Amino acid sequence: MGSGMRPQRGAAPKEFGAGAPSRRPSHLYGMEGLTKIDDLGQPRVVIVGGGFGGLALAQALAGAPVQVVLIDKHNYYTFQPLLYQVATAGLAPDAIVAPFRKTLGRQPNFYFRLAEVQSIDATAQVVETSIGLLRYDYLVLATGATANYFGDAEMQRHAIALKSVGDALELRNTVLANFEQALQMGDMEKINSLLDFVIVGGGPTGVEMAGALSELRAHVFPKDYRELDFKEMDIHVVQSGPVLLKGMSAEASAQALQDLRDLGVQVWLDARVKSYDGYTATLNTGQRLVTRTLIWAAGVTGAPVAGLAPACLLPGNRYQVDDYNRVAGYDNVFAIGDIAAMKNLAYPEGHPQVAQPAIQQGNLLGNNLMRLLKGQPMKPFVYADKGTMATIGRNRAVADIRLFGREYHLRGFIAWLAWCFVHVMALVNFRSRIAVAFTWAWNYWSQDKGLRYIIGRVRAAPAVDAGATADKAIV
Numbered sequence: 001m002g003s004g005m006r007p008q009r010g011a012a013p014k015e016f017g018a019g020a021p022s023r024r025p026s027h028l029y030g031m032e033g034l035t036k037i038d039d040l041g042q043p044r045v046v047i048v049g050g051g052f053g054g055l056a057l058a059q060a061l062a063g064a065p066v067q068v069v070l071i072d073k074h075n076y077y078t079f080q081p082l083l084y085q086v087a088t089a090g091l092a093p094d095a096i097v098a099p100f101r102k103t104l105g106r107q108p109n110f111y112f113r114l115a116e117v118q119s120i121d122a123t124a125q126v127v128e129t130s131i132g133l134l135r136y137d138y139l140v141l142a143t144g145a146t147a148n149y150f151g152d153a154e155m156q157r158h159a160i161a162l163k164s165v166g167d168a169l170e171l172r173n174t175v176l177a178n179f180e181q182a183l184q185m186g187d188m189e190k191i192n193s194l195l196d197f198v199i200v201g202g203g204p205t206g207v208e209m210a211g212a213l214s215e216l217r218a219h220v221f222p223k224d225y226r227e228l229d230f231k232e233m234d235i236h237v238v239q240s241g242p243v244l245l246k247g248m249s250a251e252a253s254a255q256a257l258q259d260l261r262d263l264g265v266q267v268w269l270d271a272r273v274k275s276y277d278g279y280t281a282t283l284n285t286g287q288r289l290v291t292r293t294l295i296w297a298a299g300v301t302g303a304p305v306a307g308l309a310p311a312c313l314l315p316g317n318r319y320q321v322d323d324y325n326r327v328a329g330y331d332n333v334f335a336i337g338d339i340a341a342m343k344n345l346a347y348p349e350g351h352p353q354v355a356q357p358a359i360q361q362g363n364l365l366g367n368n369l370m371r372l373l374k375g376q377p378m379k380p381f382v383y384a385d386k387g388t389m390a391t392i393g394r395n396r397a398v399a400d401i402r403l404f405g406r407e408y409h410l411r412g413f414i415a416w417l418a419w420c421f422v423h424v425m426a427l428v429n430f431r432s433r434i435a436v437a438f439t440w441a442w443n444y445w446s447q448d449k450g451l452r453y454i455i456g457r458v459r460a461a462p463a464v465d466a467g468a469t470a471d472k473a474i475v
Protein backbone atom coordinates (compact mmCIF):
# COMPACT_ATOMS: atom_id res chain seq x y z
CA MET A 1 0.00 0.00 0.00
CA GLY A 2 2.08 2.81 -1.40
CA SER A 3 1.74 5.55 1.22
CA GLY A 4 0.68 3.24 4.01
CA MET A 5 -2.80 4.40 3.20
CA ARG A 6 -5.61 3.14 5.34
CA PRO A 7 -8.89 2.61 3.56
CA GLN A 8 -11.80 4.78 4.60
CA ARG A 9 -14.03 2.95 7.03
CA GLY A 10 -17.76 3.05 6.88
CA ALA A 11 -17.79 4.85 3.54
CA ALA A 12 -21.32 4.71 2.15
CA PRO A 13 -21.36 1.91 -0.41
CA LYS A 14 -22.06 3.29 -3.85
CA GLU A 15 -22.57 0.82 -6.62
CA PHE A 16 -20.90 -2.29 -7.87
CA GLY A 17 -17.66 -1.59 -9.73
CA ALA A 18 -17.24 -2.26 -13.41
CA GLY A 19 -17.09 -5.96 -14.14
CA ALA A 20 -19.25 -7.00 -11.18
CA PRO A 21 -21.94 -9.32 -12.45
CA SER A 22 -24.42 -8.44 -9.71
CA ARG A 23 -27.53 -6.51 -10.60
CA ARG A 24 -28.24 -5.64 -6.97
CA PRO A 25 -29.47 -2.04 -6.93
CA SER A 26 -27.45 0.37 -4.84
CA HIS A 27 -30.31 1.09 -2.40
CA LEU A 28 -29.86 -2.46 -1.11
CA TYR A 29 -26.58 -1.32 0.39
CA GLY A 30 -28.68 0.05 3.25
CA MET A 31 -28.64 -1.68 6.63
CA GLU A 32 -31.21 -4.28 5.63
CA GLY A 33 -28.85 -5.74 3.02
CA LEU A 34 -25.88 -6.04 5.35
CA THR A 35 -24.81 -9.23 7.00
CA LYS A 36 -25.50 -8.98 10.72
CA ILE A 37 -22.05 -8.68 12.26
CA ASP A 38 -21.16 -6.35 15.14
CA ASP A 39 -19.08 -3.35 14.20
CA LEU A 40 -16.23 -3.37 16.72
CA GLY A 41 -15.03 0.07 15.67
CA GLN A 42 -11.82 -1.56 14.46
CA PRO A 43 -10.57 -2.05 10.91
CA ARG A 44 -12.33 -5.09 9.47
CA VAL A 45 -10.32 -7.78 7.67
CA VAL A 46 -12.58 -10.03 5.62
CA ILE A 47 -10.98 -13.35 4.63
CA VAL A 48 -12.70 -15.33 1.89
CA GLY A 49 -11.79 -19.01 2.26
CA GLY A 50 -10.48 -20.86 5.31
CA GLY A 51 -8.06 -23.31 3.72
CA PHE A 52 -4.34 -23.45 4.47
CA GLY A 53 -3.81 -19.75 3.67
CA GLY A 54 -6.98 -18.27 5.19
CA LEU A 55 -6.61 -20.26 8.41
CA ALA A 56 -2.95 -19.27 8.84
CA LEU A 57 -3.90 -15.61 8.30
CA ALA A 58 -6.80 -15.72 10.77
CA GLN A 59 -4.50 -17.31 13.37
CA ALA A 60 -1.77 -14.74 12.68
CA LEU A 61 -4.28 -11.97 13.40
CA ALA A 62 -5.24 -13.32 16.85
CA GLY A 63 -4.85 -10.48 19.30
CA ALA A 64 -4.41 -7.86 16.55
CA PRO A 65 -6.48 -4.65 16.84
CA VAL A 66 -8.68 -5.69 13.90
CA GLN A 67 -11.97 -7.49 13.44
CA VAL A 68 -11.40 -10.71 11.52
CA VAL A 69 -14.38 -12.04 9.54
CA LEU A 70 -13.83 -15.40 7.85
CA ILE A 71 -16.34 -16.47 5.21
CA ASP A 72 -16.29 -20.00 3.85
CA LYS A 73 -18.87 -22.14 2.09
CA HIS A 74 -18.00 -24.96 4.50
CA ASN A 75 -17.99 -24.62 8.28
CA TYR A 76 -14.72 -26.53 8.52
CA TYR A 77 -11.15 -26.48 7.30
CA THR A 78 -10.05 -29.43 5.13
CA PHE A 79 -6.59 -31.00 5.09
CA GLN A 80 -6.66 -31.80 1.38
CA PRO A 81 -3.42 -33.86 1.16
CA LEU A 82 -5.17 -36.72 2.99
CA LEU A 83 -8.44 -36.68 1.04
CA TYR A 84 -7.29 -39.71 -0.94
CA GLN A 85 -7.10 -41.70 2.32
CA VAL A 86 -10.75 -40.90 3.04
CA ALA A 87 -11.58 -41.99 -0.51
CA THR A 88 -9.82 -45.34 0.00
CA ALA A 89 -11.32 -46.17 3.42
CA GLY A 90 -8.07 -45.48 5.30
CA LEU A 91 -9.23 -42.48 7.34
CA ALA A 92 -12.56 -41.17 8.60
CA PRO A 93 -13.51 -37.75 7.22
CA ASP A 94 -13.56 -36.11 10.63
CA ALA A 95 -9.88 -36.97 11.11
CA ILE A 96 -8.86 -34.49 8.40
CA VAL A 97 -11.29 -31.62 8.95
CA ALA A 98 -11.64 -29.10 11.78
CA PRO A 99 -14.61 -26.79 12.45
CA PHE A 100 -13.65 -23.11 12.21
CA ARG A 101 -15.63 -22.19 15.29
CA LYS A 102 -13.72 -24.74 17.37
CA THR A 103 -10.32 -23.93 15.88
CA LEU A 104 -10.58 -20.14 15.98
CA GLY A 105 -13.58 -19.48 18.21
CA ARG A 106 -11.48 -18.50 21.22
CA GLN A 107 -10.03 -15.51 19.38
CA PRO A 108 -12.18 -12.61 20.64
CA ASN A 109 -11.71 -10.68 17.38
CA PHE A 110 -12.79 -13.66 15.21
CA TYR A 111 -16.17 -13.91 13.44
CA PHE A 112 -17.27 -16.64 11.07
CA ARG A 113 -20.08 -16.74 8.54
CA LEU A 114 -21.06 -19.83 6.55
CA ALA A 115 -21.64 -18.38 3.09
CA GLU A 116 -20.39 -18.25 -0.47
CA VAL A 117 -18.86 -14.98 -1.62
CA GLN A 118 -20.36 -14.17 -4.99
CA SER A 119 -18.85 -10.85 -6.00
CA ILE A 120 -16.71 -7.96 -4.89
CA ASP A 121 -17.35 -4.26 -5.19
CA ALA A 122 -13.91 -2.81 -4.62
CA THR A 123 -15.14 0.78 -4.96
CA ALA A 124 -17.66 0.46 -2.15
CA GLN A 125 -15.44 -2.03 -0.26
CA VAL A 126 -18.26 -4.53 -0.02
CA VAL A 127 -18.52 -8.23 -0.82
CA GLU A 128 -21.79 -9.76 -1.85
CA THR A 129 -22.37 -13.15 -0.26
CA SER A 130 -25.13 -15.74 -0.32
CA ILE A 131 -26.33 -14.34 3.05
CA GLY A 132 -26.01 -10.63 2.37
CA LEU A 133 -23.50 -7.85 1.90
CA LEU A 134 -20.42 -7.36 4.02
CA ARG A 135 -18.28 -4.26 4.30
CA TYR A 136 -14.51 -4.63 4.53
CA ASP A 137 -11.51 -2.45 5.16
CA TYR A 138 -9.08 -5.11 3.98
CA LEU A 139 -10.17 -8.01 1.80
CA VAL A 140 -8.13 -11.20 1.50
CA LEU A 141 -9.01 -13.73 -1.17
CA ALA A 142 -7.91 -17.24 -0.17
CA THR A 143 -10.38 -19.23 -2.24
CA GLY A 144 -7.90 -21.86 -3.46
CA ALA A 145 -8.27 -23.82 -6.66
CA THR A 146 -10.68 -26.25 -8.24
CA ALA A 147 -10.33 -29.14 -10.72
CA ASN A 148 -9.41 -28.03 -14.23
CA TYR A 149 -11.08 -30.09 -16.97
CA PHE A 150 -9.65 -27.86 -19.70
CA GLY A 151 -13.14 -27.16 -21.03
CA ASP A 152 -14.10 -30.83 -21.51
CA ALA A 153 -17.74 -30.81 -20.33
CA GLU A 154 -18.24 -34.55 -20.84
CA MET A 155 -15.16 -35.32 -18.75
CA GLN A 156 -16.41 -32.99 -16.03
CA ARG A 157 -19.78 -34.76 -16.01
CA HIS A 158 -18.40 -38.28 -15.67
CA ALA A 159 -15.03 -38.02 -13.90
CA ILE A 160 -14.62 -37.80 -10.14
CA ALA A 161 -12.21 -35.15 -8.88
CA LEU A 162 -10.85 -35.04 -5.36
CA LYS A 163 -11.20 -31.52 -3.99
CA SER A 164 -13.48 -31.85 -1.01
CA VAL A 165 -14.55 -34.29 1.70
CA GLY A 166 -17.81 -34.70 -0.25
CA ASP A 167 -15.82 -35.80 -3.32
CA ALA A 168 -13.74 -38.22 -1.23
CA LEU A 169 -16.82 -39.83 0.33
CA GLU A 170 -18.55 -40.09 -3.03
CA LEU A 171 -15.49 -41.81 -4.45
CA ARG A 172 -15.29 -44.22 -1.51
CA ASN A 173 -19.00 -45.05 -1.86
CA THR A 174 -18.69 -45.52 -5.59
CA VAL A 175 -15.67 -47.83 -5.35
CA LEU A 176 -17.41 -50.02 -2.76
CA ALA A 177 -20.74 -49.98 -4.61
CA ASN A 178 -18.91 -51.07 -7.79
CA PHE A 179 -17.67 -54.21 -6.08
CA GLU A 180 -21.08 -54.99 -4.63
CA GLN A 181 -22.58 -54.62 -8.10
CA ALA A 182 -19.84 -56.68 -9.78
CA LEU A 183 -20.83 -59.69 -7.68
CA GLN A 184 -24.13 -59.82 -9.55
CA MET A 185 -22.66 -59.47 -13.06
CA GLY A 186 -21.96 -62.25 -15.53
CA ASP A 187 -20.61 -60.30 -18.50
CA MET A 188 -16.80 -60.05 -18.23
CA GLU A 189 -16.54 -56.60 -19.82
CA LYS A 190 -19.16 -55.23 -17.42
CA ILE A 191 -17.30 -56.76 -14.48
CA ASN A 192 -14.09 -55.15 -15.67
CA SER A 193 -15.79 -51.79 -16.03
CA LEU A 194 -16.64 -51.96 -12.34
CA LEU A 195 -13.34 -53.35 -11.04
CA ASP A 196 -10.96 -51.22 -13.13
CA PHE A 197 -9.86 -47.69 -12.29
CA VAL A 198 -8.32 -45.03 -14.46
CA ILE A 199 -6.49 -42.19 -12.73
CA VAL A 200 -5.72 -39.21 -14.95
CA GLY A 201 -2.65 -37.32 -13.75
CA GLY A 202 0.62 -38.64 -12.39
CA GLY A 203 1.28 -35.93 -9.79
CA PRO A 204 1.26 -36.65 -6.04
CA THR A 205 -2.55 -37.12 -5.88
CA GLY A 206 -2.59 -39.56 -8.81
CA VAL A 207 0.38 -41.55 -7.52
CA GLU A 208 -0.94 -41.69 -3.94
CA MET A 209 -4.40 -42.70 -5.11
CA ALA A 210 -3.00 -45.49 -7.32
CA GLY A 211 -0.83 -46.78 -4.46
CA ALA A 212 -3.77 -46.81 -2.04
CA LEU A 213 -6.06 -48.64 -4.51
CA SER A 214 -3.37 -51.25 -5.13
CA GLU A 215 -3.14 -51.85 -1.36
CA LEU A 216 -6.90 -52.40 -1.22
CA ARG A 217 -6.55 -54.86 -4.10
CA ALA A 218 -3.70 -56.76 -2.43
CA HIS A 219 -4.81 -56.88 1.20
CA VAL A 220 -8.40 -55.82 1.76
CA PHE A 221 -10.85 -56.47 -1.08
CA PRO A 222 -9.97 -60.16 -1.61
CA LYS A 223 -11.12 -60.82 1.98
CA ASP A 224 -14.40 -58.93 1.47
CA TYR A 225 -15.27 -60.13 -2.01
CA ARG A 226 -14.08 -63.74 -2.10
CA GLU A 227 -16.27 -64.46 -5.15
CA LEU A 228 -14.43 -61.94 -7.34
CA ASP A 229 -11.19 -62.61 -9.20
CA PHE A 230 -8.86 -59.75 -8.31
CA LYS A 231 -6.57 -60.51 -11.23
CA GLU A 232 -9.34 -58.71 -13.15
CA MET A 233 -8.90 -55.47 -11.15
CA ASP A 234 -6.69 -53.11 -13.16
CA ILE A 235 -5.42 -49.75 -11.96
CA HIS A 236 -4.21 -47.36 -14.67
CA VAL A 237 -2.39 -44.06 -14.27
CA VAL A 238 -2.37 -41.88 -17.39
CA GLN A 239 0.24 -39.14 -17.35
CA SER A 240 0.58 -36.61 -20.17
CA GLY A 241 4.32 -36.05 -19.64
CA PRO A 242 7.32 -38.39 -19.73
CA VAL A 243 7.66 -38.70 -15.92
CA LEU A 244 5.56 -39.11 -12.79
CA LEU A 245 5.75 -36.51 -10.01
CA LYS A 246 6.87 -33.73 -12.34
CA GLY A 247 8.61 -31.07 -10.29
CA MET A 248 10.31 -33.58 -8.00
CA SER A 249 13.85 -34.88 -8.57
CA ALA A 250 14.57 -37.39 -11.34
CA GLU A 251 15.37 -39.99 -8.63
CA ALA A 252 11.97 -39.48 -7.00
CA SER A 253 10.12 -39.73 -10.34
CA ALA A 254 11.95 -42.92 -11.32
CA GLN A 255 11.41 -44.50 -7.90
CA ALA A 256 7.68 -43.71 -7.93
CA LEU A 257 7.36 -45.32 -11.38
CA GLN A 258 9.25 -48.39 -10.19
CA ASP A 259 7.14 -48.65 -7.02
CA LEU A 260 3.84 -48.34 -8.87
CA ARG A 261 4.90 -50.96 -11.40
CA ASP A 262 6.01 -53.28 -8.57
CA LEU A 263 2.53 -52.87 -7.12
CA GLY A 264 0.99 -53.89 -10.44
CA VAL A 265 -0.24 -50.45 -11.50
CA GLN A 266 -0.23 -49.83 -15.26
CA VAL A 267 1.39 -46.48 -15.94
CA TRP A 268 0.83 -44.81 -19.31
CA LEU A 269 3.44 -42.09 -19.82
CA ASP A 270 3.26 -39.45 -22.58
CA ALA A 271 -0.42 -40.31 -22.96
CA ARG A 272 -3.62 -38.32 -22.56
CA VAL A 273 -7.23 -39.34 -22.08
CA LYS A 274 -8.87 -37.85 -25.15
CA SER A 275 -12.45 -38.63 -24.21
CA TYR A 276 -14.50 -40.38 -21.54
CA ASP A 277 -18.22 -41.11 -21.77
CA GLY A 278 -18.60 -42.61 -18.31
CA TYR A 279 -17.74 -46.09 -19.56
CA THR A 280 -14.84 -45.97 -22.04
CA ALA A 281 -11.74 -43.80 -21.66
CA THR A 282 -10.02 -43.36 -25.02
CA LEU A 283 -6.35 -42.39 -24.97
CA ASN A 284 -4.64 -40.32 -27.67
CA THR A 285 -2.71 -43.49 -28.54
CA GLY A 286 -6.02 -45.11 -29.52
CA GLN A 287 -6.02 -47.41 -26.49
CA ARG A 288 -9.48 -47.92 -24.92
CA LEU A 289 -9.81 -48.48 -21.18
CA VAL A 290 -13.21 -49.59 -19.95
CA THR A 291 -14.02 -48.18 -16.52
CA ARG A 292 -16.95 -46.81 -14.58
CA THR A 293 -14.57 -44.88 -12.31
CA LEU A 294 -12.24 -42.30 -13.80
CA ILE A 295 -10.47 -40.22 -11.17
CA TRP A 296 -9.41 -36.78 -12.36
CA ALA A 297 -6.15 -35.60 -10.80
CA ALA A 298 -4.81 -33.73 -13.81
CA GLY A 299 -4.52 -30.15 -12.73
CA VAL A 300 -6.28 -27.26 -11.10
CA THR A 301 -7.49 -23.80 -11.93
CA GLY A 302 -8.01 -20.92 -9.51
CA ALA A 303 -11.43 -20.24 -7.95
CA PRO A 304 -11.70 -16.45 -8.32
CA VAL A 305 -14.61 -14.27 -7.21
CA ALA A 306 -16.31 -12.01 -9.75
CA GLY A 307 -15.98 -8.26 -9.59
CA LEU A 308 -12.32 -7.31 -9.75
CA ALA A 309 -10.86 -5.89 -12.97
CA PRO A 310 -10.31 -8.68 -15.52
CA ALA A 311 -6.71 -7.48 -16.02
CA CYS A 312 -5.65 -8.74 -12.57
CA LEU A 313 -6.66 -12.31 -13.41
CA LEU A 314 -3.88 -14.29 -15.12
CA PRO A 315 -4.19 -17.51 -17.16
CA GLY A 316 -4.90 -20.32 -14.71
CA ASN A 317 -7.43 -18.03 -12.99
CA ARG A 318 -4.93 -16.75 -10.46
CA TYR A 319 -4.83 -13.15 -9.25
CA GLN A 320 -1.65 -11.33 -10.11
CA VAL A 321 -0.18 -10.14 -6.82
CA ASP A 322 2.91 -8.13 -5.90
CA ASP A 323 5.55 -9.17 -3.37
CA TYR A 324 3.14 -8.25 -0.56
CA ASN A 325 0.26 -10.34 -1.93
CA ARG A 326 -1.63 -7.21 -2.99
CA VAL A 327 -3.83 -7.82 -6.02
CA ALA A 328 -2.60 -5.76 -9.00
CA GLY A 329 -4.42 -2.44 -9.13
CA TYR A 330 -5.88 -2.56 -5.60
CA ASP A 331 -4.52 -1.12 -2.36
CA ASN A 332 -6.54 -3.08 0.15
CA VAL A 333 -7.39 -6.30 -1.69
CA PHE A 334 -4.97 -9.20 -1.19
CA ALA A 335 -4.81 -12.78 -2.47
CA ILE A 336 -2.88 -15.68 -0.92
CA GLY A 337 -2.30 -19.37 -1.62
CA ASP A 338 -3.42 -21.24 -4.73
CA ILE A 339 -5.47 -18.31 -6.02
CA ALA A 340 -2.47 -15.94 -6.03
CA ALA A 341 0.28 -15.77 -8.66
CA MET A 342 3.31 -13.88 -7.39
CA LYS A 343 5.60 -13.95 -10.39
CA ASN A 344 9.29 -13.27 -9.88
CA LEU A 345 12.66 -14.45 -11.16
CA ALA A 346 12.68 -17.54 -8.97
CA TYR A 347 9.02 -18.39 -9.75
CA PRO A 348 8.17 -16.99 -13.20
CA GLU A 349 4.81 -18.82 -13.18
CA GLY A 350 4.04 -18.04 -9.55
CA HIS A 351 4.61 -20.35 -6.59
CA PRO A 352 3.58 -24.01 -6.78
CA GLN A 353 -0.05 -24.57 -5.79
CA VAL A 354 0.75 -26.52 -2.65
CA ALA A 355 0.17 -25.98 1.05
CA GLN A 356 3.43 -24.31 2.12
CA PRO A 357 3.21 -21.11 0.01
CA ALA A 358 -0.39 -20.66 1.21
CA ILE A 359 0.58 -21.07 4.89
CA GLN A 360 3.65 -18.87 4.62
CA GLN A 361 1.77 -16.14 2.73
CA GLY A 362 -1.05 -16.23 5.30
CA ASN A 363 1.42 -15.86 8.18
CA LEU A 364 3.33 -13.01 6.53
CA LEU A 365 0.19 -11.15 5.48
CA GLY A 366 -1.05 -11.21 9.10
CA ASN A 367 2.21 -9.61 10.11
CA ASN A 368 2.09 -7.13 7.22
CA LEU A 369 -1.46 -5.99 7.98
CA MET A 370 -0.35 -5.17 11.53
CA ARG A 371 2.64 -3.29 10.13
CA LEU A 372 0.32 -1.33 7.84
CA LEU A 373 -1.87 -0.33 10.76
CA LYS A 374 1.21 0.95 12.58
CA GLY A 375 2.27 2.92 9.50
CA GLN A 376 5.31 0.67 8.96
CA PRO A 377 6.39 -0.67 5.55
CA MET A 378 5.31 -4.20 4.68
CA LYS A 379 7.85 -7.02 4.23
CA PRO A 380 8.09 -8.78 0.86
CA PHE A 381 7.27 -12.49 0.67
CA VAL A 382 10.17 -14.91 0.18
CA TYR A 383 9.18 -18.54 -0.16
CA ALA A 384 11.04 -20.99 2.08
CA ASP A 385 10.76 -24.20 0.05
CA LYS A 386 11.09 -27.14 2.44
CA GLY A 387 10.76 -29.75 -0.30
CA THR A 388 8.18 -32.19 -1.62
CA MET A 389 7.14 -35.71 -0.74
CA ALA A 390 4.68 -38.36 -1.93
CA THR A 391 3.82 -41.80 -0.63
CA ILE A 392 3.15 -44.75 -2.89
CA GLY A 393 1.91 -47.07 -0.18
CA ARG A 394 3.02 -49.14 2.78
CA ASN A 395 6.77 -48.54 3.39
CA ARG A 396 7.07 -46.77 0.05
CA ALA A 397 7.52 -43.04 -0.44
CA VAL A 398 9.83 -40.50 -2.04
CA ALA A 399 10.95 -37.22 -0.51
CA ASP A 400 13.09 -34.33 -1.76
CA ILE A 401 13.86 -32.43 1.41
CA ARG A 402 15.63 -29.07 1.63
CA LEU A 403 17.39 -28.52 4.95
CA PHE A 404 20.06 -25.93 5.77
CA GLY A 405 20.58 -25.11 2.10
CA ARG A 406 21.10 -28.73 1.05
CA GLU A 407 18.78 -31.14 -0.73
CA TYR A 408 18.29 -34.70 0.47
CA HIS A 409 16.56 -37.44 -1.53
CA LEU A 410 14.91 -40.11 0.55
CA ARG A 411 13.02 -43.17 -0.60
CA GLY A 412 11.53 -46.39 0.75
CA PHE A 413 10.80 -46.94 4.44
CA ILE A 414 12.67 -43.88 5.75
CA ALA A 415 10.87 -41.57 3.28
CA TRP A 416 7.57 -43.20 4.23
CA LEU A 417 8.24 -42.58 7.95
CA ALA A 418 9.15 -38.96 7.16
CA TRP A 419 5.95 -38.59 5.11
CA CYS A 420 3.83 -39.99 7.97
CA PHE A 421 5.51 -37.72 10.53
CA VAL A 422 5.20 -34.54 8.42
CA HIS A 423 1.53 -35.19 7.61
CA VAL A 424 0.54 -36.01 11.19
CA MET A 425 2.30 -32.89 12.51
CA ALA A 426 0.73 -30.70 9.81
CA LEU A 427 -2.80 -31.56 10.94
CA VAL A 428 -4.54 -28.65 12.53
CA ASN A 429 -5.27 -29.95 16.02
CA PHE A 430 -4.15 -32.49 18.59
CA ARG A 431 -7.31 -34.60 18.27
CA SER A 432 -6.76 -35.06 14.51
CA ARG A 433 -3.10 -35.93 15.06
CA ILE A 434 -3.95 -38.63 17.59
CA ALA A 435 -6.83 -39.96 15.45
CA VAL A 436 -4.70 -40.18 12.30
CA ALA A 437 -1.60 -41.60 14.03
CA PHE A 438 -3.67 -44.25 15.81
CA THR A 439 -5.62 -45.21 12.66
CA TRP A 440 -2.45 -45.49 10.62
CA ALA A 441 -0.77 -47.64 13.28
CA TRP A 442 -3.83 -49.90 13.35
CA ASN A 443 -4.06 -50.10 9.55
CA TYR A 444 -0.34 -50.90 9.33
CA TRP A 445 -0.45 -53.60 11.95
CA SER A 446 -3.67 -55.22 10.69
CA GLN A 447 -3.03 -54.63 6.97
CA ASP A 448 -6.63 -53.53 6.87
CA LYS A 449 -8.68 -50.41 6.18
CA GLY A 450 -11.80 -50.58 8.25
CA LEU A 451 -13.92 -47.72 6.96
CA ARG A 452 -15.59 -49.63 4.17
CA TYR A 453 -19.01 -48.04 4.54
CA ILE A 454 -21.35 -46.89 1.81
CA ILE A 455 -22.98 -43.86 3.44
CA GLY A 456 -24.42 -41.12 1.26
CA ARG A 457 -24.02 -40.43 -2.44
CA VAL A 458 -22.89 -43.06 -4.97
CA ARG A 459 -22.01 -41.88 -8.48
CA ALA A 460 -24.94 -42.89 -10.72
CA ALA A 461 -24.24 -45.23 -13.62
CA PRO A 462 -23.83 -43.27 -16.87
CA ALA A 463 -26.53 -43.54 -19.52
CA VAL A 464 -24.10 -45.31 -21.84
CA ASP A 465 -24.00 -48.17 -19.31
CA ALA A 466 -27.75 -48.28 -18.73
CA GLY A 467 -27.91 -51.92 -19.82
CA ALA A 468 -25.44 -52.97 -17.17
CA THR A 469 -28.03 -54.21 -14.73
CA ALA A 470 -27.45 -57.38 -12.79
CA ASP A 471 -27.79 -60.68 -14.63
CA LYS A 472 -31.26 -62.09 -14.13
CA ALA A 473 -30.34 -65.78 -13.99
CA ILE A 474 -31.86 -67.66 -11.03
CA VAL A 475 -29.11 -68.83 -8.68
Ligand SMILES: Cc1cc2nc3c(=O)[nH]c(=O)nc-3n(C[C@H](O)[C@H](O)[C@H](O)COP(=O)(O)OP(=O)(O)OC[C@H]3O[C@@H](n4cnc5c(N)ncnc54)[C@H](O)[C@@H]3O)c2cc1C
Nearest residue numbers: 049051052053072073080081117143144337338353354355
Ligand atom coordinates in the same frame (compact mmCIF):
# COMPACT_ATOMS: atom_id res chain seq x y z
C1 LIG B 1 -6.35 -34.17 -3.37
C2 LIG B 1 -5.30 -33.11 -3.06
C3 LIG B 1 -4.06 -33.51 -2.56
C4 LIG B 1 -3.09 -32.54 -2.27
N1 LIG B 1 -1.89 -32.96 -1.75
C5 LIG B 1 -0.98 -32.03 -1.36
C6 LIG B 1 0.22 -32.41 -0.73
O1 LIG B 1 0.50 -33.61 -0.53
N2 LIG B 1 1.08 -31.44 -0.34
C7 LIG B 1 0.81 -30.11 -0.52
O2 LIG B 1 1.59 -29.26 -0.11
N3 LIG B 1 -0.31 -29.72 -1.15
C8 LIG B 1 -1.21 -30.64 -1.57
N4 LIG B 1 -2.37 -30.23 -2.19
C9 LIG B 1 -2.55 -28.82 -2.50
C10 LIG B 1 -2.97 -28.03 -1.28
O3 LIG B 1 -4.05 -28.67 -0.62
C11 LIG B 1 -3.36 -26.63 -1.74
O4 LIG B 1 -2.23 -26.04 -2.34
C12 LIG B 1 -3.81 -25.79 -0.56
O5 LIG B 1 -5.01 -26.32 -0.02
C13 LIG B 1 -4.03 -24.34 -0.98
O6 LIG B 1 -4.48 -23.60 0.12
P1 LIG B 1 -5.46 -22.35 -0.08
O7 LIG B 1 -5.61 -21.75 1.27
O8 LIG B 1 -4.95 -21.52 -1.18
O9 LIG B 1 -6.84 -22.95 -0.57
P2 LIG B 1 -7.73 -24.14 -0.02
O10 LIG B 1 -7.03 -24.92 1.03
O11 LIG B 1 -8.20 -24.89 -1.23
O12 LIG B 1 -8.96 -23.41 0.66
C14 LIG B 1 -9.88 -22.64 -0.08
C15 LIG B 1 -11.10 -22.41 0.80
O13 LIG B 1 -11.90 -21.42 0.19
C16 LIG B 1 -13.26 -21.77 0.27
N5 LIG B 1 -13.94 -21.07 -0.83
C17 LIG B 1 -13.63 -21.12 -2.14
N6 LIG B 1 -14.40 -20.27 -2.86
C18 LIG B 1 -15.21 -19.67 -1.96
C19 LIG B 1 -16.23 -18.67 -2.07
N7 LIG B 1 -16.53 -18.12 -3.24
N8 LIG B 1 -16.88 -18.31 -0.96
C20 LIG B 1 -16.58 -18.85 0.25
N9 LIG B 1 -15.60 -19.78 0.41
C21 LIG B 1 -14.93 -20.18 -0.67
C22 LIG B 1 -13.25 -23.29 0.19
O14 LIG B 1 -14.41 -23.83 0.78
C23 LIG B 1 -11.98 -23.63 0.97
O15 LIG B 1 -12.26 -23.82 2.34
C24 LIG B 1 -3.36 -31.18 -2.49
C25 LIG B 1 -4.61 -30.80 -3.00
C26 LIG B 1 -5.56 -31.75 -3.28
C27 LIG B 1 -6.91 -31.33 -3.82
